[in-house]
Amino acid sequence: RKEVEQDPGPFNVPEGATVAFNCTYSNSASQSFFWYRQDCRKEPKLLMSVYSSGNEDGRFTAQLNRASQYISLLIRDSKLSDSATYLCVVNPSHLPNKLVFGAGTILRVKS
Amino acid sequence: SAVISQKPSRDICQRGTSLTIQCQVDSQVTMMFWYRQQPGQSLTLIATANQGSEATYESGFVIDKFPISRPNLTFSTLTVSNMSPEDSSIYLCSVEEWQGIYGYTFGSGTRLTVV
Numbered sequence: 001r002k003e004v005e006q007d008p009g010p011f012n013v014p015e016g017a018t019v020a021f022n023c024t025y026s027n028s029a030s031q032s033f034f035w036y037r038q039d040c041r042k043e044p045k046l047l048m049s050v051y052s053s054g055n056e057d058g059r060f061t062a063q064l065n066r067a068s069q070y071i072s073l074l075i076r077d078s079k080l081s082d083s084a085t086y087l088c089v090v091n092p093s094h095l096p097n098k099l100v101f102g103a104g105t106i107l108r109v110k111s
Numbered sequence: 112s113a114v115i116s117q118k119p120s121r122d123i124c125q126r127g128t129s130l131t132i133q134c135q136v137d138s139q140v141t142m143m144f145w146y147r148q149q150p151g152q153s154l155t156l157i158a159t160a161n162q163g164s165e166a167t168y169e170s171g172f173v174i175d176k177f178p179i180s181r182p183n184l185t186f187s188t189l190t191v192s193n194m195s196p197e198d199s200s201i202y203l204c205s206v207e208e209w210q211g212i213y214g215y216t217f218g219s220g221t222r223l224t225v226v
Contacts, residue, residue, distance in 0.1 A: 032213070034214065034215075041222075042219070042220075043203055043217035043218060043219050043220050044154065044203075044217050045217070046210065046214045046215065046216070049210075049211070049214065087153060087154075098156060098159070098169075099144075099154075099156065099215060100156075101153040101154040101155075102153060103152065103153045104153055
């Protein structure tokens, strides 16, 4: 079983749609969780960290369920510019600092 | 957030040769990380580079193949040695920094093609 698993997609959605990505992780001792965005031929960029209580940043909402070892990202009112690969990232332990990346979910927003 | 300059941005190399990738950060950082992203795949950590000590390599990566230098708190190099086509990949450096929570910023990557 992979440490971090994501549905690869692609998710093809129209502008304005709401789309949700899911991610599961295998290490129950994982401490930190992130969603990164990677545009084609670019480096990953931090989209948001994921907190136990869930957190929201504009159109983006991230949720963490530690009992089910499950992370989600919800994007509301999708824009063309949201088209990218979304990477679920887990830090399995706080020492040493190490990130484990999911394979990514491709989102394509179309007009 | 930290600004990371990575070079070269891309290169095409002959098999059997070596390439050294440089990573310069605009602030002092304790740890720098080197990742590989093979075509169509996600990122895999190669090693963690601390200033003043040997790099720590992840399973499947060895110092002879990927020697790393970390001469100061703002700079690191990764060498891909004795290259084969299987080394064709994107190589990225990364630093950890406080962004309300510890997050990771990446350089723009080096796209390596081995022929």
